[in-house]
Amino acid sequence: MSELLALEDVSVSREGARVLSHASLSLSSGERLAIIGPNGAGKTTLLRTLMGLERGVEGRVRLFGTECGDEHGFSSLRPRIGYLFQDSDDQLFCPTVIEDVAFGPLNLGCTQAEALSRAADVLAQLGIGALAPRISHRLSGGEKRLVCLAGLLTMKPEVLILDEPTNGVDTENGHRLRAALRGFPGAMLLVSHDDGFIAELATRAMAIRDGTLSAAAIHAHRHMHSHPHIHPA
């Protein structure tokens, strides 16, 4: 297994407060690493640090074996990573869904026809082909999540970094999202509060608390429990 992404003894401070403290991790090909932890623990900060989007970073960040110390180092390697922001509104910026999803491949040099065809294929695979002509900013929260993911998948990245991908996604769309991620051939770094999603997809987990990262185990327990379902009357 070769190393794709790595943090080595990385600390991040914001307004004098330490948000990430001496964090080390490495993601290798074939791995799906989940990062779990309570609100405010530093998960998004960790992902943003790997993408070179944080200031005040001490320690070493390596992408695809290359140490990235400044924006110049990150900018040439970022296109190989698909990063799903925690807030979909930070990701969607084209007027329509199809334009948004086709933007990535166009930017990577595909022809317009090729980019549109790739975008339509991925939207169909996610079961949201009907959203193609819709205005991006008028989508529901769950629809936006899926469209953002489609935009990443059209770029065929080597690694996905996903910040709460299932947030706001309903059960049926959640099944399609999981299926698309299970079929993704590259490695993944996942931040999620959805234990079922992590248990299904992750091959390994780490926990973060108050900015300190440590190894964690993924357990599946068999429970006898009552399970509420709400159906239309």
Ligand SMILES: Nc1ncnc2c1ncn2[C@@H]1O[C@H](COP(=O)(O)OP(=O)(O)OP(=O)(O)O)[C@@H](O)[C@H]1O
């Ligand atoms: N721009 C900012 N300026 C100052 N503090 C910030 C900023 N962004 C985040 N923080 C603080 O840094 C800490 C870590 O935030 P981070 O978003 O990484 O947490 P998280 O683990 O992703 O939380 P959640 O599960 O709620 O998304 C929190 O205490 C947060 O309030």
